[in-house]
Amino acid sequence: MDGPAGAGKSTVAKRLAEELGYLYLDTGAMYRAVALAAQRAGVSPEKEEDLCLLAEKAAIELVPGKDGVRVFLNGEDVSEAIRTPEIDRLSSLVAKVAGVRRILVDKQRALGARGGVVAEGRDMGSVVFPEADVKFFLTASPEVRARRRFEELKKRGLDPDFPKVLAEIIERDRQDQERPIAPLVVPPGAIIIDTSNLEVEEVLRLVLAKVKEKLA
Known part of the structure; x- marks a missing residue:
């Protein structure tokens, strides 16, 4: 499961691993x-x-x-x-x-x-596990991803500045996409899911359905 920072891949990958009993x-x-x-x-x-x-x-x-x-x-x-x-x-x-x-x-x-592994990162389907049974690429707008990160930092008791968080997200995207080694790309054959307007449970249902369909 690949995607940029704040797309929700960590949360979804954790839940998917729990549902499947995978690492x-x-x-x-x-x-x-x-x-x-x-x-x-x-x-x-x-x-x-x-x-x-x-x-x-x-x-x-x-x-x-x-x-x-x-x-x-x-x-x-x-x-x-x-x-x-x-x-x-x-x-x-x-x-x-x-x-x-x-x-x-x-x-x-x-x-x-x-x-029995759900691997999450930025080059899982493109570099680390190109032959994976199922590949997903989760994405969302920079503004939505920055808002999620902002709320996460607040929950930790920090006092984040939203414009700064947004700027950091945009800069992280640039670094990930432009690095010469294993840049962030949509892996061949990956299922793309835009999570901008979806709740975690909705994304999880979509992902689970696709996994069961592929592994059936």
Whole structure:
């Protein structure tokens, strides 16, 4: 399941995995974890060799819990620490580094090889799992996605500025679409769903119906 930031893919992918009894593979969280490790170590995204060493050594675990999948970095629960605007920005820069992508793609494919996986990210159907049984591309207008992000930040007790959030969404889109390695694209054969005017339950019903149809 691919798509830009704020399209709803994380929420839908989690729910879909629950419905199917599959593993939810949040690949974006893996890039965020590397970005957090780099931030803590004082490693700049421009230092590719150092970043690759961090990514190689990082023990990243996705552990199902009562409130969804928890993300662990070297044994520490960093589920909240990786969801900040600064890590948003850094993870997009980290994702541009070819060596880091190769390392994380290998880790993602190893998890996917077990089968029964709902993988979510920005290059799942195009690069990581091009032979996936079913591919989805979720999208929504930048304004709708910014509003969702704005509300999410408010729920965390932050005081976001909507114009700034919108500008960050637009900039993230530009970075994701223009990066030379695995840019954000609609994968061949993907089912495109515009979630701008749909509730989560409506999107989930659409996705579930398509999955059951494809796997029947």
